[in-house]
Amino acid sequence: MRMVARRRREIVLLLAGLLAALLGGWFWWQRAAPVKAPEPIWLSGAAGAAQAQQQALSQGRPLLYLVERNPGHCRRCVLLHEQLFDNPEMATALAPFIRVRLNPDLGNESQRAMAQLPKVERYPEIFLQLAPSGPVLPIKVVIEASQIWVPRDDFQQGNHMPLSPASLDMALENTRRLLRP
Numbered sequence: 001m002r003m004v005a006r007r008r009r010e011i012v013l014l015l016a017g018l019l020a021a022l023l024g025g026w027f028w029w030q031r032a033a034p035v036k037a038p039e040p041i042w043l044s045g046a047a048g049a050a051q052a053q054q055q056a057l058s059q060g061r062p063l064l065y066l067v068e069r070n071p072g073h074c075r076r077c078v079l080l081h082e083q084l085f086d087n088p089e090m091a092t093a094l095a096p097f098i099r100v101r102l103n104p105d106l107g108n109e110s111q112r113a114m115a116q117l118p119k120v121e122r123y124p125e126i127f128l129q130l131a132p133s134g135p136v137l138p139i140k141v142v143i144e145a146s147q148i149w150v151p152r153d154d155f156q157q158g159n160h161m162p163l164s165p166a167s168l169d170m171a172l173e174n175t176r177r178l179l180r181p
Contacts, residue, residue, distance in 0.1 A: 042066070042101040045108025049116075052098045053132040062176060063132070064097035067114060068124040070105040076143040077124045083146060089165040093172070097128075128172060130179045137179060139171050150174055 043052045049065075056063050066085075068077040084090065102110040102117075114120065117127050117136055126139040140149035141163065150171045151158040155178055161167040 042099045044101050044103070045106065045110050046112040047108070049100050049102065049113035052100045055098050056129075056132050059098070061096060061098050063100060063129040064094065064172070065100045065102060065117060065127040065129070065136075066124060067102045067110075067117070067120050067127070069103060073105060074123045076122070079143045080124050080141065083143070083163050084141075084165065084168060087165050090168075093165045093169040097172075128175050128179070130176060135179060137175050139168070139175060151178060154178065 043049065052063055055061065068074060068080070071078045100113070102114050104110050104114065117125075118138060124141070124143070126141060127136050128139055129136045137155065141147070142149075142160065143163075145160075146163045147160040148163050148167050148171050149158055150161050150167060151174045155175075158174070161170070
């Protein structure tokens with residue numbers, strides 16, 4: 001009888017140890033699993049631009065404007081999304097910015113918000129503003145050549161680089177540096 005009780009206790013301890021090892025392994029696996037960055041949120045239209053400016057004032061974050069047209073009207077807009085914004089790495093590059101998407105085709109009064117920005121030369125355009133009352137500078141992207149202008153010491157000096165999340169991040173950071181007083 002004593003032998004059976006001892007054997008039973010050994011089996012219970014063995015099963016408890018095995019369960020603890022499995023749970024520990026599962027928690028370690030979950031902790032080591034890569035965390036997916038959240039999808040960037042874009043505010044839209046004149047109401048979104050006003051909300052973004054309020055957030056920029058309260059949070060001290062810069063504004064990033066994307067001015068585009070509907071895909072049927074703008075092949076370059078489709079290419080920009082395919083080459084850049086559809087890339088999962090963009091979530092990290094865009095994280096510091098309050099993002100506003102303006103599209104005059106949507107009927108959401110985007111034109112009213114666009115009137116506050118420099119003239120749109122051709123779609124799509126990207127603009128950066130450090131604060132709602134501050135200057136707005138374009139981020140020059142040449143979609144057809146898959147290139148982006150990365151300024152250096154001033155906005156007139158710089159290099160064209162292949163369009164990628166890393167080069168956009170560099171262009172945004174250098175432009176932010178040029179906009180700082």
